[in-house]
Amino acid sequence: MDVKELQSINLAGILKEPGEKSAEGVIKDHLGEGKNAIPIEGQADWRVTVSNYGGEFLLSGEVHGTALMECRRCLKPTPVPIHAYFQHLLHYQPGVEAVTRVEAPEEDHYLFGHPELDLSGFLTEAFALELPLTAVCDEDCAGLCPVCGADLNETDCGHAQALKAKTPFLALGELLKDL
Numbered sequence: 405m406d407v408k409e410l411q412s413i414n415l416a417g418i419l420k421e422p423g424e425k426s427a428e429g430v431i432k433d434h435l436g437e438g439k440n441a442i443p444i445e446g447q448a449d450w451r452v453t454v455s456n457y458g459g460e461f462l463l464s465g466e467v468h469g470t471a472l473m474e475c476r477r478c479l480k481p482t483p484v485p486i487h488a489y490f491q492h493l494l495h496y497q498p499g500v501e502a503v504t505r506v507e508a509p510e511e512d513h514y515l516f517g518h519p520e521l522d523l524s525g526f527l528t529e530a531f532a533l534e535l536p537l538t539a540v541c542d543e544d545c546a547g548l549c550p551v552c553g554a555d556l557n558e559t560d561c562g563h564a565q566a567l568k569a570k571t572p573f574l575a576l577g578e579l580l581k582d583l
């Protein structure tokens with residue numbers, strides 16, 4: 405059986421009266437779409453609860469999974485566990501097509517216009533906010549050779565040693581240029 409991967413929650417039952425609804429699901433392969441999509445290992449899990457407090461909707465949820473980031477030294481896909489929580493205030497406004505952020509002096513909130521609330525933006529944003537700026541596959545990762553691009557964790561092309569030997573002269577050259 406296909407597991408549906410809808411990132412949404414149906415609020416029809418609590419649009420007009422106070423109440424609470426929950427939903428959960430999985431996201432496979434990546435969060436978000438296009439060039440900003442975040443690749444993940446396996447699947448990410450999410451769960452949300454929406455409460456209607458007299459016309460205002462409080463969305464709270466969490467998403468956890470393992471992001472795949474490039475190692476900053478060798479560029480290998482590197483698993484980074486992410487556990488993100490989020491909470492937002494929402495207002496229902498029929499006719500609004502996509503979930504829209506409204507910046508307000510009191511409190512930022514979101515408008516939604518359909519009982520089936522699209523969660524993809526909330527989930528992707530919360531997950532992205534938890535990503536570290538960089539990742540490293542291993543503290544001892546040797547990185548790539550700056551000359552030939554070889555993965556120095558796997559081979560020793562010999563360039564690194566040659567470079568090291570040259571460095572004192574390069575530094576001296578730079579120094580002389582400044583005089």
Ligand SMILES: [Zn+2]
Binds near residue numbers: 542
């Ligand atoms: Zn690495």
Ligand SMILES: [Zn+2]
Binds near residue numbers: 551552553562563564
């Ligand atoms: Zn090399």
